[in-house]
Amino acid sequence: MVDVPATLTGARVVTPGGVHEGWLRIEEGRVAALGSGAPPEGGTVHDVGGAWVAPGLVDTHVHGGAGHAFTEADPEGALKTVRFNRSRGVTSLVGGLVAASPEDTVRQVSALAELCEAGELAGIYLEGPFIARARCGAHDPGLLRDPDTAEFDAWLEAGRGHVRMITVAPELPGALDLIRAASSSGVTAAVGHTEATYEQTLAAVEAGATVATHLYNAMRPLGHRDPGPIAALLGDERVTVELILDNVHVHPGAAGLVFAAAGAERVSLVTDAMAATGLGDGEYTLGALRVRVSEGRARLVETGAIASSTIVLPQAVRNAVALGVSAPEALRSASSVPAKALGLAGAGRIEAGAPADLVVLGEDLSVTDVFHRGLRISGGVS
Structure with a gap:
């Protein structure tokens, strides 16, 4: 061309x-x-x-699509996921990984770094393994472990400057040190998959966490006497809150509260999409776990837990507008807001x-x- x-x-x-x-x-x-x-x-x-x-849309929390997952450490397959999203208006993608062994994580990060260097991926996102077993969602609980800055440093080296975000449960031993290490390394620290209290979550934000991983999902629920992480993250203007707006992960009524409380300028629309996206119903894998997709809804075969989504980001934009968010605001929540949250220069x-x-x-x-x-x-x- x-x-x-x-x-x-x-x-x-x-x-x-x-x-x-x-x-x-x-x-x-x-x-x-x-x-x-x-x-x-x-x-x-x-x-x-x-x-x-x-602006071309920016998905900072996506695990795969078009039959491929970023955990496969296969540049060709990952490139198919990128091109599938690009053809649908998502021009910047941060490749998301789930909990894996230390060795597998290094291998996966290294493979994705190649695509980052080629300008195909905008970065790498580590959703595990430093998350709570009680809120593991679609992560293998046997692979979860306490935060380890030495292990994190090995991922940074393998990523060659392309690791953009990591999710941490603040209540785990060593979590605040890991958040500080990430922040000082230029990596966005996110709070998610957590049983943290309100106070523990605020401590994480003070340590440098600036993103809420898919708010509501896989975290202690909001209570009027036990507000937990949701109230802490929604109420702090330093925090950008991810929202999986597929009308499965979050009820539209609860999603509307997020926009009302945080404003569109702090809401980052994400898909959390998996390999099945674009392919239809069937059985797939997320990491090492089996996932069954039925009528577009993905759930773990073993537990029935919600496991990622199967939408592409423009659908989340349309769902936001259906809530009453203006089209320009919804489009910014899917472009400039996530790009700014992860420091993606030139995107969004x-x-x-x-x-x-x-x-x-x-x-x-x-x-x-x-x-x-x-x-x-x-x-x-x-």
Whole structure:
């Protein structure tokens, strides 16, 4: 494909500062300019007819798709997951791993680092193994262990600067030291899969934790006398809260409370999607655990626990709008908010000089076109 200048006209462009109505110019794979009135001459012109033009979406919590999981440590399979998401408007992906042995984790991190260096993945996310057995969800409880900074350092070395986030249960021995180590290394520390009290959660935030891993799910529930991690994370403006908005993991009524309490600027829409995404019902694996998908709902075969989702991020955006969140806010919650939370430079923003990773959406927020590094990907679908 030849990278020629392109101009999108008749667009409602979602920018960090608001919605710009007019045209957007792409040159050499980057956003060159935004404007109103007559568009610049030269190159191709795409009249999008008043459609939304948003930053390419950013999924910072995803484990697989299109039949492949990031735990496979298979760059070819992982690349299929990336391209599947990209064709659907998710242009930045952080590859998520689950609890595994120390040796397997090093191998998986090293394999994903190759894709990060090739510019295909935006980073690596470690959801385990430093999480609570009582709230392990779809992680193998036999692989969970107390936080170990030496083990974490080995992952950093294997990741060659591409480990972006790790989830930790604050109540575990050594958790606060691990959170401090992550923060000082430039890795986002997240609180999740936890039985932590309100006070233990606040201590984690003071130590440097800045993200809530899929709020509500796999954590001590909210109580009016025992508020636990949910109240602590929702109430602290330093924390970005992940929300799996597939209407399975979280009831719409509970999801609406998150937007009301935190505001869209602190809500990061994620999918927590697994290998089955895009394939339909059947039996799959998540790490070493068997998962059965029925009517799009994934559950562990052994326990029946919810195990990841099977949606792609545009569906979460539509579900947010169905709650009453405005389209621009919902789109930012799936782009600039997660990108900022993990420090993903250049992702999730439309501004002059930024990479031209763009998604074009119709009035119903279905994906009609995708641009990756300025090149148009045909057949965008949501």
